[in-house]
Amino acid sequence: MPQYPGMNLYKGKICHSSAWDESFDATGKAIATIGDARLAEGGKARRPLRSESDVDWGRLHTRSKGTSGWPYIYISEEAKEAFKDEETYLCYRKKIEDGFYRTFEGILADSTTSSNLPNKFTKLMKDRLDKVGRADLLPKLTPNFPPHCRRLTPGPGYLESLPKDNVTLIQTPIERFYVDGIVTTDGVQRPVDAVICSTGANTDCILRYLSWQATDVSSESKFGFPYSYLGTGVPGFPNMSFILGPNPAGPTGTLVNSAETQIAYIAKMLRKISLQGIRTMTPSKEAADDFVESVLDPDVTV
Incomplete structure (x- = not known):
């Protein structure tokens, strides 16, 4: 406010x-x-x-007829049928992603x-x-x-x-x-x-589940900002994974690539858990502390 x-x-x-x-x-x-x-x-x-x-x-894409609300890319029933052919669908995906990547400049x-x-x-x-x-x-x-x-x-x-x-x-x-x-x-x-x-959001107002510990009620993490492990998990919730979380990607590139990379990573972790009986997907608080400290150290190149 x-x-x-x-x-x-x-x-x-x-x-x-x-x-x-x-x-x-x-x-x-x-x-x-x-x-x-x-x-x-x-x-x-x-x-x-x-x-x-x-x-x-x-954001002014074509709307489906008879719809209201936020615009989205309309895909006809004919196109959906054509997507059953893998090569056709691959070409469509490449065209969409090409548009994303070409905005980089x-x-x-x-x-x-x-x-x-x-x-x-x-x-x-x-x-x-x-x-x-x-x-x-x-x-x-x-x-x-x-x-x-x-x-x-x-x-x-x-x-x-x-x-x-x-x-x-x-x-x-x-x-x-x-x-x-x-x-x-x-x-x-x-x-x-x-x-x-x-008037937007004050990034100092960190939600509890983005803080260092789930029991932290101070609404601030140790480092003064919400952070995560590879944008896929937060301390205090070792078995909850998501995509595009706090600090999920670099300052350049596209979220499409980041999201797909994170999905692949989570899938590999789930498979590892299934095969090896691992109980947690994210590192311990101590390991995460050490990692963030190294990132903030001006003498360390990450």
């Missing part, structure tokens, strides 16, 4: 988007959303107080792909704003940093919601809360019935 003066005085509804109150009815209410968010239809006024961010086009600062990305994102946003007659919003939404420096804003419906009559885009910083709403630094009082904080 963000911290602003006077939040304790505010009499309206305050909640974080990650802990949504299902009982809350937004119909007809004036609502302020702090951060990147788009409230479902029904709010009387939605005022996103946000900074600039690139809007992602990569986009995170390299001086690459051709990275240099071209700002113009591509700006054009995408301009085209979508043009369709709703609000190209004038583009300068307010275009960031002054390259794409991928921050996580991209999910695209579906976001830009299209901004020009609506019941939405006001406000980028003036918040000064404080008062009993009936929010006061921005320009002195304007903005009465609202509810405030939705879409």
